[in-house]
Amino acid sequence: MRSRRLAPYVLLIPGLAWLTIFFIIPLVQLGAVSLQSGFPGYPGYYYRDVNVGNYASALTEFGAHFGRSILYAGLATLFTFCLAYPLAYTMAFKAGRWRNVMLICVVAPFFTSFILRTIAWRQILADDSPIVRTLNALDILPGGHLTETWVAVVAGLTYNFLPFMVLPIYASLERADPRLIEAGGDLYANGFTTFRTVTVPLSMPGIIAGTLLTFIPAAGDYVNAELLGSDTSTKMVGNVIESQFFRVLGGFPVAAALSFTLMALILVMVVIYIRRFGTEELV
Amino acid sequence: MTATTTSDREIRRLGEPTRISTPTRAKRWLADHVVAIIAGFVLVYLFVPVAYTFVFSFNNYTKSNISWNPVGSPTLKHWENPCGAPGVCDALVTSIKVGAIATVIATVLGTMIAFALVRHRFRGRGATSALVFLPMATPEIVLGASLLTIFVQGFSKVGLQLGFWTIVIAHIMFCVSFVVVTVKARLQSLDPRLEEAAMDLYANPTATFLRVTFPLVLPGIVAAALLAFSLSFDDFIITNFVSGDSTTFPKFVYVSYLRGIPAQANVIGFSMFLIAVILVILGQVISSRRKS
Numbered sequence: 136m137r138s139r140r141l142a143p144y145v146l147l148i149p150g151l152a153w154l155t156i157f158f159i160i161p162l163v164q165l166g167a168v169s170l171q172s173g174f175p176g177y178p179g180y181y182y183r184d185v186n187v188g189n190y191a192s193a194l195t196e197f198g199a200h201f202g203r204s205i206l207y208a209g210l211a212t213l214f215t216f217c218l219a220y221p222l223a224y225t226m227a228f229k230a231g232r233w234r235n236v237m238l239i240c241v242v243a244p245f246f247t248s249f250i251l252r253t254i255a256w257r258q259i260l261a262d263d264s265p266i267v268r269t270l271n272a273l274d275i276l277p278g279g280h281l282t283e284t285w286v287a288v289v290a291g292l293t294y295n296f297l298p299f300m301v302l303p304i305y306a307s308l309e310r311a312d313p314r315l316i317e318a319g320g321d322l323y324a325n326g327f328t329t330f331r332t333v334t335v336p337l338s339m340p341g342i343i344a345g346t347l348l349t350f351i352p353a354a355g356d357y358v359n360a361e362l363l364g365s366d367t368s369t370k371m372v373g374n375v376i377e378s379q380f381f382r383v384l385g386g387f388p389v390a391a392a393l394s395f396t397l398m399a400l401i402l403v404m405v406v407i408y409i410r411r412f413g414t415e416e417l418v
Numbered sequence: 419m420t421a422t423t424t425s426d427r428e429i430r431r432l433g434e435p436t437r438i439s440t441p442t443r444a445k446r447w448l449a450d451h452v453v454a455i456i457a458g459f460v461l462v463y464l465f466v467p468v469a470y471t472f473v474f475s476f477n478n479y480t481k482s483n484i485s486w487n488p489v490g491s492p493t494l495k496h497w498e499n500p501c502g503a504p505g506v507c508d509a510l511v512t513s514i515k516v517g518a519i520a521t522v523i524a525t526v527l528g529t530m531i532a533f534a535l536v537r538h539r540f541r542g543r544g545a546t547s548a549l550v551f552l553p554m555a556t557p558e559i560v561l562g563a564s565l566l567t568i569f570v571q572g573f574s575k576v577g578l579q580l581g582f583w584t585i586v587i588a589h590i591m592f593c594v595s596f597v598v599v600t601v602k603a604r605l606q607s608l609d610p611r612l613e614e615a616a617m618d619l620y621a622n623p624t625a626t627f628l629r630v631t632f633p634l635v636l637p638g639i640v641a642a643a644l645l646a647f648s649l650s651f652d653d654f655i656i657t658n659f660v661s662g663d664s665t666t667f668p669k670f671v672y673v674s675y676l677r678g679i680p681a682q683a684n685v686i687g688f689s690m691f692l693i694a695v696i697l698v699i700l701g702q703v704i705s706s707r708r709k710s
Contacts (some may be wrong), residue, residue, distance in 0.1 A: 143538035150527035150594055151549060157591040158553050161564035168567045218460045225457035239698050240461050246694035247468050249652055250671045251687040254679065255467035258474070258484060297464065347555065355557025358654060362675065373559045373655075380566060380659070387567070394563040398556055405555055 162398075169391035178385040189392040197393060200372040201400070207285065207360075207371060208353035211292035212300075215349050216342070218293070219300035223341070224334075226301075227308035228316075241301050253291055253362050260287050260363070283365040291359035296352060300345040307341030308334075343412055351401055372397055468691060475684035482678030496681040500689070503680030509670035510686055512582065516666060517650040520589035525643045527590070528597025529635075535598070536605040554595045561592060562659030569660060580662025588660045589653065593646040600645055604638025648694075 169189055171181040194201075226237045244252065260266060260281040270276040281287050315337065319329030335342075357373030364370065372393060379390030448455075476492035477483055501507035531550065535543065553561065565588050569580055578584065612634065616626040654668040661669060671683050 143534040143540040146530040146534035146538075147540075147546060150531040150598075151546065153527055153591060154549050154553065154594060157565065157587055158561070159549075161568040162560075164568040164572060165560070165564035168571065218463070221453045221456040222460045225454045229454050229457075235702055237457075237461065239695065239702075241464065243691060243695050243698075244464050244468050245648055245652060246691040247471050247687045248654075248668050248671055248683075248690075250654055250668050250675075251471050251679075251683065252467035254484075254671070254675060255470035255474075258470055259466065261485070263485070294463070294467070297460075351555060351557055355559040356655070357559065358672070373557075376559055376563060377658075380563065390563065391567060394560045398560045401557060402555065 165391050166395055168387055169395045171388045171391075173385045173388065181385075181387060186388065189388040190396065193389055193392040193396055197372060197375050200370055200375050201397070203285075203369065204354045204372040204397070205400075207289050207292060208350050208356075210289045211296065211353045212346050212350045214289070214293040215297050215300040216346065219297060219304055219345065223301050223304035223308055223338075226305050227311075228313065238305075241298050241305075245298060249295055250358065250362075253295065253359060256287070256291050256294060257282055257363055260290070282363060283369075285364065285369045287363040288360050288369050288371075291363045292353045292356060295356075295359065296349040299348040299352075303344035303348065304338055304341040307338045307344075311337040339412065343409065347405060347408075351405070354401055355397060468688070471684050471691075472688045475681050475688055477681055479678075479681065483681045483684070484678070496685050500682050500685045503682040505665065506667075506670060506680060506682045506686065509665045509667045512664060513651055513667040516582070516585050516589060517647045519586050520593055520650045521643050521647040524590045524593035524646045525597050525639060528594045528642060528646075529601050529639055531594070531598045532601035532605055536602055550595050550598050553592055554599075558592075558653075558655040559659075561588070562656040565591075565656070566659045580660060581664045584660045584662065585657055585664060585666065588656050589650040592653075592656060593649055596645055596649060597642040600642035601635065601638045604635055604641075608634055651690075 167183070168181070170183075170185050170187070171189075172184040172186040174180040174182060222237075222241070226234055226241075230237050258264065262280055262282070267276065267279075267281050270281075271279055278284065281290075311334075316329060316333050319333040320326075324332065354371075355373050357371055357377050360369055360371045360374050376390050376393050376397070379386035379393065383390075474483055474486070475496055476494070477486055478490035478493040478495075479485075479487050496502065531546070534540070535546065535550075565584070566580075569578065569584050573584075574580075608631075613626055613630055616630045617623075621629065652668060653666075654672060657666050657669055658672070665673070667683075667686065671679060671687075674680065674683070
């Protein structure tokens, strides 16, 4: 009986200890660094302080980058949803014996490094590529480029996080009882009404998980903005954090303040979002 | 007049064959399949960059493997010498090592947490769930940044320098949560009556676990391990923050982007894709054979 009561803790302790030491404590340290000040005259050395000015300069100097991160990630989430839902729906209800093949197809591109695939997008959207040439021939591409624009960054984000949207939606649709959807038709709802009032609510847990799994990493991403965007006008907050850490001597405190603000911002948005559309526990 | 149209509609609803002219039939077919057609396009879209990676592995480029050189292409020379570019195979080996170690440890730790969460009632359950969920809800760049600050300002003082082991530590940390979620889903879907049956047949708890529970959960654990390996293998952002001078395959590609990516990276990237697809298909074939 006694061992039965201790068992869960024995199972939990190693994993939770790992998460505490390498997730919680580093976050506390990040918070501490975000308040540090640099030693005057010794760039790269810091002392413990409560320097709120780091947050002030993070927000005033790089407010536009925060805005871009949220905007690009939001757009990418919207687009991945529009692409993912038909695919997940087809896999769950129409694919039959092709279901597993389609599942493999969704996951397989993961194994070609996502950096390579992002660089491939740079080639696909390059100025001499068929897409850009066609658009330019039709004269509908303002500026004449796709790379180095926000369009390319959002396209890259949309592409890279698409499987993270497809898989949860598919999982929740697959679990849904098809008889419920048939019942919608039997009760004389037309196709769209059934979809809106039966199918979508059934897949809501998947939609929520998918949008979170897309939005959160997209908002913190800097690879797409680095490889597909321009040097100035499309940088996201991730690019600033990366360069403050690695390329700006003495940039640690502001970089930490930026990271902390990004995390707080995302956490607040996630909590509001789950409260608004909330389903059961996510883990 | 009105009476006929209503009955017409009713007949159609009952599924009776009605005579439809060809353009309407085409329209109907399109309406029925439009979702599937969109899905097909989305699948193609997923593979376009993979195809580009494949095609450019045959490029006879001079300086940078970004634009196609029609002179001398396609060439097999990069496939014949996949380690030809300096550092590319070292980076690959590092990635595989990191992935293997991180996968084993993360799978063990995560599976244990999943068992505790599903099979036991205990105090602090909600807090445990939150602690597991939070790393997945934190952007990678924040994870990387926080680990960098603690490694540089804290752990380096006790001798842990940025490098191979800090990458492993970081990868274990972010893989554990995904393992927990995957194994937990499998555990929750198990029929508890199977274990009850084993107990009824006088199996002791250890035998029940080893011969009933564990084999039933194993597919979930294998799926979790595969997920952990692929997450670790493809991770760039966290790795970039904590790797110091060590180079994994994604970091190699990213760093060499400025100088021009060697086509060997395309060869390796596409080979990984092929190997993964073949393994998955083999697994499917074996499991379907076993079922029949």
